[in-house]
Amino acid sequence: MRQISHVIAGASASSGTRTGEVFSPASGEVQARVSLGVAADLERAVVAARTAQPAWARVNPQRRARVLFRFKELVEANMDALAELLASEHGKVVADARGDIQRGLDVIEFCCGIPHALKGEYTQGAGPGIDVYSMRQPVGIGAGITPFNFPAMIPMWMFGPAIACGNAFILKPSERDPSVPNRLAELMIEAGLPEGILQVVHGDKEMVDAILDHPAIGAVSFVGSSDIAQYVYARGAAAGKRVQAMGGAKNHGVVMPDADLDQVVADLCGAAFGSAGERCMALPVVVPVGDRTADALRERLVPAIEALRVGVPGDPDAHYGPVVTAIHKKRIETWIRIGVEEGAELVVDGRDFILQGHENGFFIGPSLFDHVKPAMESYREEIFGPVLQMVRAPDFESALALADRHQYGNGVAIFTRNGHAAREFASRVQVGMVGINVPIPVPVAYHSFGGWKRSGFGDHNQHGMEGVRFWTRVKTVTQRWPDGMAPTGTTDAFLIPTMD
Incomplete structure (x- = not known):
């Protein structure tokens, strides 16, 4: 070996x-x-x-x-x-x-x-x-x-x-x-x-x-x-x-009512489930503003999630592969169970996924929760797997507060066509990295990467x-190159130096 x-x-x-x-x-x-x-x-x-x-x-x-x-x-x-x-x-x-x-x-x-x-x-x-x-x-x-x-x-x-x-x-x-x-x-x-x-x-x-x-x-x-x-x-x-x-991180994606929902769905599928969700800059929490936005987003999300292809690393058509270990797979499945027990609605359940020919691999399908509440432990903690949680917010201020109050402050995104809302959000949110219509706001190499809070x-x-x-x-x-000999008989050398 x-x-x-x-x-x-x-x-x-x-x-x-x-x-x-x-x-x-x-x-x-x-x-x-x-x-x-x-x-x-x-x-x-x-x-x-x-x-x-x-x-x-x-x-x-x-x-x-x-x-x-x-x-x-x-x-x-x-x-x-x-x-x-x-x-x-x-x-x-x-x-x-x-x-x-x-x-x-x-x-x-x-x-x-x-x-x-x-x-x-x-x-x-x-x-x-x-x-x-x-x-x-x-x-x-x-x-x-x-x-x-x-x-x-x-x-x-x-x-x-x-x-x-x-x-x-x-x-x-x-x-x-x-x-x-x-x-x-x-x-x-x-x-x-x-x-x-x-x-x-x-x-x-x-x-x-x-x-x-x-x-x-x-x-x-x-x-x-x-x-x-x-x-x-x-x-x-x-x-x-x-x-x-x-x-760690628990990055939020706020979806305003004016957002392009088709683009949001495409962005969420990649940001929440890419690399099996094993990214500190993944987007595992989506926060639609208003029930009308949430219902429309959910309607588009479910078929998109169900169409995701889970495969071996060498499969060029796979959207993501297995998680890293059997222990980590079990941990993710435990968090899904806890979310159900806490009362969240499990809309798509990925726990029963099996890849034919690779039954012993560490594969887990994509999962989607709706009606997740801020008090739930499964929301407060990092799952680090292919699990997307939907937390509905009644308005912009409530959505902003969710990201602000969370123990993690790594990344956050807002999806909107409204420049004022985006500017206000970026200025006020208490998170280290912000994306505006960018789901994974990892800065380019000549900027810097870092989160706030925990x-x-x-x-x-x-x-x-x-x-x-x-x-x-x-x-x-601090250097000095005097023109000549220092004067004698002065007490200036005993004083703190100034530049006057």
């Missing part, structure tokens, strides 16, 4: 006897085993990073950018193989896997412009003969802890800016689909990255805690569930680290200039 090891100091590295199972979601079979590392494995990676990082930080930014250019070319050349490998472990269809990789490459493209992004500030003549300037310098060694749902995109969101800024980076990907992160590290080394600058250590909570506690790691980036994000933020910050921790812990967002700020520290220099 295939064995997946760490990538430390540019080479494959095995650890102890602890391993985890990597499943084929389409068949339900174990296809590989991954090493579950311990603190000693992390220490080897840290030693390699400490050795390599000072020289890498001294490489000028344009030469670092050239390595990223070559990496981008290599990933593009290997796109088909990477997408198939990703789909085989995650379960998403191959076309969606290609999108996973491409959105990561978008951030790599941004990082190729790092010479411009690292420019500091300069003030000439801030005082008599005094100039002030600032520079951005790398944190040193950074680490990333990434989730299973985007095993290519999110690692590149993290290690791209970190490495471009001159840091060494240690990646701890999800143990559920670990092969693509390993392959990305190998391609980065092939692109010319020095050994020790990008390394991959696999593991579970033991490895996570080792990363959070290690004194040599100065910054940690995390994406995952909110409870773990809060834990990572608290433990990492207590250890003196800079931490950005992105948590969807994000820390002061900096992912990628864009926020990513550059997170992976660097500002140093400000």
Whole structure:
């Protein structure tokens, strides 16, 4: 059986006897085993990073950018193989896997412009003969802890800016689909990255805690569930680290009475059920304003949902594939049961779906709830599966309040032809990312990604200039080059300096 090891100091590295199972979601079979590392494995990676990082930080930014250019070319050349490998472990269809990789490459493209992004500030003549300037310098060694749902995109969101800024980076990907992160590290080394600058250590909570506690790691980036994000933020910050921790989501899509319902249905089907709903930017809650809008939307939604094709990752006609594990499938089915018990109307039930020839796969059909109430636990919590919940709102203010009051504040969308309503909504809603007639408002690479409330812990967002700020520290220099000898017999040297 295939064995997946760490990538430390540019080479494959095995650890102890602890391993985890990597499943084929389409068949339900174990296809590989991954090493579950311990603190000693992390220490080897840290030693390699400490050795390599000072020289890498001294490489000028344009030469670092050239390595990223070559990496981008290599990933593009290997796109088909990477997408198939990703789909085989995650379960998403191959076309969606290609999108996973491409959105990561978008951030790599941004990082190729790092010479411009690292420019500091300069003030000439801030005082008599005094100039002030600032520079951005790398944190040193950074680490990333990434989730299973985007095993290519999110690692590149993290290690791209970190490495471009001159840091060494240690990646701890999800143990559920670990092969693509390993392959990305190998391609980065092939692109010319020095050994020790990008390394991959696999593991579970033991490895996570080792990363959070290690004194040599100065910054940690995390994406995952909110409870773990809060834990990572608290433990990492207590250890003196800079931490950005992105948590869960329950994104709402508000549908105004003037919206184009045919377009809304098409958008909802993709945003709610694409990738089997295993996206933090999925749209699992639709909020039609007014019963007339809700009834018309439901009438169009039901046949569209029933027409969705669930298939194996390699099926080019499939809209989505299996979920990642049997445990996760059972969890989704449990939430559907809870929703029924709470009194929501289950309009479409996907729990009995079976794909012929793949009866042991982790497949689940699309489900639709109507008449979901804000007090329901199934509404308050993240289901992370192919389940769409309809929460009816009587008016615009009530719809806005639903998104505002929810514990998560990752993304939100409004569907309308009314510019004033859209502007008002975008300005007032207490959510980090807003779409106007855009169902999945993931920002482009040169902006930044991040949610509010329990969807994000820390002061900096992912990628864009926020990513550059997170992976660097500002140093400000105040300099004076006097024309002659300083005067003697003065007490000015004992006073706080001013620029007057």
